[in-house]
Amino acid sequence: MDSNLILTAAAILALLIASGFFSGSETALTAVSRGKLRARADKGDRAAERALKVTDDSERLIGAVLLGNNLVNILATSLATVLFTGLFGESGVAAATLVMTALVVVFAEVLPKTYAITNSEIASTRVAPFIAVVVTIFSPVVNMVRAIVRGVLYLFGVKVEAETNILSVREEIVGAISLGHSEGAVEKEHRDRLLGALDLGDRTVEEIMLHRSQIEMIDVALSTLEMVEICLKSPYTRLPIFKDNPENIIGVIHAKDLLRAIYAHQPDDEGDPLRNFDIMSVAMEPYFVPETTTLDDQMRQFLRRHTHFALVVDEYGALQGLITLEDILEEIVGEITDEFDTSADHPMRRTDTGDYIVDGAMTIRDLNRANDWALPDDEANTVAGLVIHEAQTIPTTGQVFSFHGFRFEVMARKDNRITRLKIRKLM
Template sequence: MTPAETGTIFDGTFWITSGAILLLLVFSGFFSGSETALTAASRGKLRVRADRGDKGAGRALSITDDNERLIGSVLLGNNLVNILAASLATALFTRLFGESGVALATLVMTLLVLVFAEVLPKTYAITRPEAAAALVSGPIKLVILVFSPIVSAVRAFTRLVLRLFGIETDPHSQILAVREEIAGAISLGHSEGAVEKEDRDRLLGALDLGERTVEEIMLHRRQIEMIDADKDVTEVLEQALASPHTRLPVFRGEPENIVGVIHAKDLSRAMYAAGAPARDAGHAENFGNFNIMDVAMEPYFVPETTTLDDQMRNFLKRHTHFALVVDEYGALQGLITLEDILEEIVGEITDEFDALGLEQELKKLSDGSYTVDGAMTIRDLNRATDWSLPDDEANTVAGLVIHEAQMIPNEGQVFSFHGFRFEVQRRVDNRIARLKIRPL
């Protein structure tokens, strides 16, 4: 190649084209890094930065509200600059090397785009997603505004094509709900050792309050201790003092007919006051005219379908800790307390008056298996053992076995399902009282 030819090739057009290719590579890197930063940035962290006065973080939040429009605009810009850069490079290399320049341009542009327009900007963005998202939010907002008509047309066409295949899309829905995203992050943190099991259980328990109902954790009516309103008042006092519970439902005639709720402290005070005149006169206390209903509180009934989150709010609003659960026909199903709901977050709360603690409900044997009280909830068992038995069809372990067996098993029967072996150790009437469980 003569000097004259060389000078002709490396003219102003060559340098302008080379500069344009480099500029387009910069734009490509900007679009690639922006896409990674805006999709990888935590909306929670962006919210914190925005609340502290970071305007870029606030713009990033508003941009990511519509991920479909964001991704469409960024991909459109990225493809435009990449295709244009490749076309210019092909023309330039063809001019320099003839027909072989096409292959050379493809190789060179692939390396340049891969390193400088993809890997490098995306690596930077993924290491500092929130800072990068705030930094690029201004230019990207302008890009979205410019490309909005084209992106809208592409979105409409895409939805039309998907509809032809029977797929409906919701443009306002997020890929993952916020609650699911948080729960997933907590579970991932636990699996990686960053979150302790107790912390995971408490956090997930709090998140689950809106998804669970009082029916799932209530004390069944069979286990409720009640007071007969027609009993002698001294017998009522003795029962209240002997009970581990401070609040007891009062029924008249039959247990279904709840007429009030007695607080042991209110009962003791009222009876002490009723016997004061007799004691002052030096006579034996006389409670003949004492009426237990004078100190009974009005019963508070809640439907069994109430969520735990709503019920906790109701307890706080009514300044009470005790409610009776009824079904759609008004029949008594059980009772629930504020402590029951709190236990779903912090785990089992026991004191010196609790008759049955977790250590009595669940015992680990030397062979790695467990003996479990049939009335223990599946959720409590999973939390104690870190298992994942399903609780969709039943609330208790006994209920799960009956559901899977489609019968009420006899003592000694063995079943295997969900990766576990269940052996019925004790049955009382139609109730499974004790089981032995081990993983298969």
């Protein structure tokens, strides 16, 4: 009898150790950063490579570990019930429940999980070989359980795809960055840059392009001297050239190319240095892109074509605006200013009273980034567009609206465009 008691107690102890192993392994393998494991694996760390392989199929991994953990916990509880019933009779059931609950919670759950979450990289690489064996052994049972679960969910109208990931890598990164910012570990500027780079694939050139009404152009019918004067007065280095009407873009002139060509041009005998100069001889072919192109794709095209300037057209080929590489980079690093930019050109400024004077063409995204606000940009790209959408009309100067926790006052309007607004956050 004594030997049976000792063997049963030893079996319970072994099962508790196994339970702690499964609990700690689950926490370590799910908490560890796959990015760090990948970096170590790329440097030749075979343990990290095994851990990566084990965590490839997270559903199968968790299923196998939970199955093993439940098996040892139930078996340990059953043996403890037999042991305590033999020692204390019927009251041994209650004693076994209390003792096993305390042992499992402390030594098989809290203790191993605490160690695993604080040393996830070391723990995951150490347990990976053993868990790989467990996953292989329990794979048939896990697959069967997976099929049963999906079948039951399907009966309730819930479809789970075979390769469904609960959280995508991109969402994990965005969540980690946002959490780091809220906890003070990531500066606002760093958060904006990282999230800006991640958002390039979800945003289109239509959202950030310079509208056609604001594009500076050159009429090919002008004299060469007038064209040069326009180029000199403009703060831009590239200007579109149109013929007959602004919709008919026939070329793009670069100020440096124009200067170089004028310098090399030979004046005629009559003394007019630009008399026979043809600006189209140095103009570049216009590059058109559809307004639905993503910023990520457009940046790749700019790099591939070795150009920084594109004209945006809609599905009918009508000119909508223009976009430059600088516009895309500003979505990542923020506003880029140079010696030609003045404070008056800035689309937003703060008044002494705490209000914000905002250009109506300023994008909602830029306004949110600058002030850490959360105005919705689903229905409109610009601040003026948001006001018009919410008001369901084109407001007049002086009208005031309150929505989304902000007060909007229309300060200036030109034709049907809201050009300037005053915004104040409501407390």
